[in-house]
Amino acid sequence: MSTREYLVSNYYDDYTEDERTTRTRHGQLEYRTTMAYIHRYAGSQSKILEIGAGTGRYSIALASEGMDVTAVELVEKHLALLRKNSKGMANIRSFQGDATDLSQFVDDYFDVTLSLGPMYHLYEADEVNRAIDEAIRVTKPGGVILFAFISVFAIMYANYFYGKWAKGQAENFTDDYKVRHFKEQIFTGYDVTEFEDLFREKPVDWITTAGVDGLLEPIEKRPDFAMTDEEFEAFSEWYLAFAEKRELLGNTNHLLYICRKQDRR
DSSP states (O other), X not given: OOOHHHHHHHHHHTSOGGGTTTSSXXXXXXXXXXXXXXXXXXXXXXXXXXXXXXXXXXXXXXXXXXOXXXXXXXXXXXXXXXXXXXXXXXXXXXXXXXXXXXTTSOSSOEEEEEESSGGGGOOSHHHHHXXXXXXXXXXXXXXXXXXXXXXXXXXXXXXXXXXXXXXXXXXXXXXXXXXXXXXXXXXXXXXXXXXXXXXXXXXXXXXXXXXXXXXXXXXXXXXXXXOOHHHHHHHHHHHHHHTTOXXXXXXXXXXXXXXXXXXXX
């Protein structure tokens, strides 16, 4: 089998996603920065939809704050952990599903919609557009949507400075340096403006584009990397202050495109 769903599920069968945002400093920064942005738009009474909820790191945290959370996850392994970790919580519901088809949900319902993983694993233009359109459809007019995506340049910096540059370049770029997207990559990256252009004709107003984990991932691989908890606290606050600076966006691995659904009534 070589479907997108199979390849993605097969990858995560051998990967411990549940600890991804806790076991490294770049994972911790990603979580902290992402939560800071979520809290700008979501309050304790908000109805939240998380598409691609993984093992529930964000969904469970937001439900713990009193928000009404609906979580959708493609990978069965992740969904089982999400349900186990949220057992007994009445204000979180979970479903297996794909970002390209949210037909189980009505139009204009959620205050805040989070798509914090699906865009990493969508490769064909029609699927990318369906995932964007579905997230917009189920969000209330005036509601906010956060789409996470990956910088193709950060993919190169984080993974191919260890004797594999030519391989990574061939995988992620054409011979004339256009960005490539195909399902065997598993994780597909974007030029920042390329991703922003996906929304040019969509019924949304752009709020901002922000990085969430900076240059930490490639730097953290150095044997001399060290950051105390006190230093990390200071760095996290500093990074959040500059997370939207355009000249830094290509260097961060994970980014957020944040927009507001237009009210055309």
